[in-house]
Amino acid sequence: MLHTFFFSPANTTRRYALAMTESFGWDSQLIDLTHGPCPVEHDLVEGDTVLFLAPVYAGRIPPIAAELFRQIDGRGMKAIVAIVYGNRDYEDALLELADIASEDGFEVVGAGAFLAQHCIFPKVAQGRPDEADLAAAADFIRRAKESAGLDLSTIKGNRPYKEASTVPLKPQTVEADCISCGVCARECPTGAINQETLTTDNDLCISCCRCIAVCNSQARKFKGIMYATAEKIFRAKNSRRREPELFF
Numbered sequence: 001m002l003h004t005f006f007f008s009p010a011n012t013t014r015r016y017a018l019a020m021t022e023s024f025g026w027d028s029q030l031i032d033l034t035h036g037p038c039p040v041e042h043d044l045v046e047g048d049t050v051l052f053l054a055p056v057y058a059g060r061i062p063p064i065a066a067e068l069f070r071q072i073d074g075r076g077m078k079a080i081v082a083i084v085y086g087n088r089d090y091e092d093a094l095l096e097l098a099d100i101a102s103e104d105g106f107e108v109v110g111a112g113a114f115l116a117q118h119c120i121f122p123k124v125a126q127g128r129p130d131e132a133d134l135a136a137a138a139d140f141i142r143r144a145k146e147s148a149g150l151d152l153s154t155i156k157g158n159r160p161y162k163e164a165s166t167v168p169l170k171p172q173t174v175e176a177d178c179i180s181c182g183v184c185a186r187e188c189p190t191g192a193i194n195q196e197t198l199t200t201d202n203d204l205c206i207s208c209c210r211c212i213a214v215c216n217s218q219a220r221k222f223k224g225i226m227y228a229t230a231e232k233i234f235r236a237k238n239s240r241r242r243e244p245e246l247f248f
């Protein structure tokens with residue numbers, strides 16, 4: 001059986017998780033960790049394979065996701081790891097995820113870096129994953145399934161990993177469009193949005209864009225002069241199309 005563990009506030013990693021799970025062709029279960037832990041380790045039995053997927057935040061695995069992945073007990077089972085990034089760089093994130101799986105006790109047999117529309121700057125890599133990305137994801141899974149093992153030192157990235165950092169830009173509510181349905185507060189992975197007042201605690205907010213992805217009224221947005229300036233600079237620097245990178 002294949003067990004796919006993923007963290008995906010803005011849903012692009014989720015799209016890869018679904019596509020890869022389908023390509024694997026085994027009985028499978030998808031375990032969405034976006035909202036916290038899920039006590040399923042006991043379902044893992046010898047001969048199963050695990051697939052871990054996470055987005056890249058500032059060149060690393062989001063700490064909240066890393067913490068959840070660290071709680072899974074590998075017991076020598078095979079693991080495939082994949083990260084999804086927004087066309088800037090993935091730096092040490094893929095190596096970090098492979099290391100986490102290995103430290104959990106899994107034997108890592110494949111690692112891949114994939115592209116998606118940047119959730120903070122959605123004009124960057126807009127529309128990705130596209131058909132070519134999903135074909136690459138299917139090819140990755142086929143090859144990882146056949147792989148006997150992966151030397152983690154061949155994965156791009158450095159140890160020690162780059163220092164973790166946060167993004168100063170935070171989504172805000174457009175009051176005129178907000179219908180106070182509270183979905184943003186219920187769905188926020190860090191509980192940063194107050195359930196009653198719907199105000200955001202910027203210290204808890206990790207800028208993950210979950211609130212933007214789940215708001216049916218498009219009432220959560222990045223706005224202001226600081227965002228507009230950052231967006232222009234980011235887009236100018238990171239618009240060249242990047243392609244998936246695979247390691248077996």
Ligand SMILES: Cc1cc2nc3c(=O)[nH]c(=O)nc-3n(C[C@H](O)[C@H](O)[C@H](O)COP(=O)(O)O)c2cc1C
Pocket residue numbers: 007008009010011012013014055056057058059060084085086087088089090115116117118119120166167206207208209
């Ligand atoms: C806080 C934060 C930091 C990010 N840092 C990077 C980065 O270092 N490099 C990059 O290319 N994309 C970066 N991104 C973009 C995400 O990796 C990309 O949008 C990814 O598809 C999000 O996955 P999701 O849709 O499953 O949430 C960042 C996004 C967020 C929210």
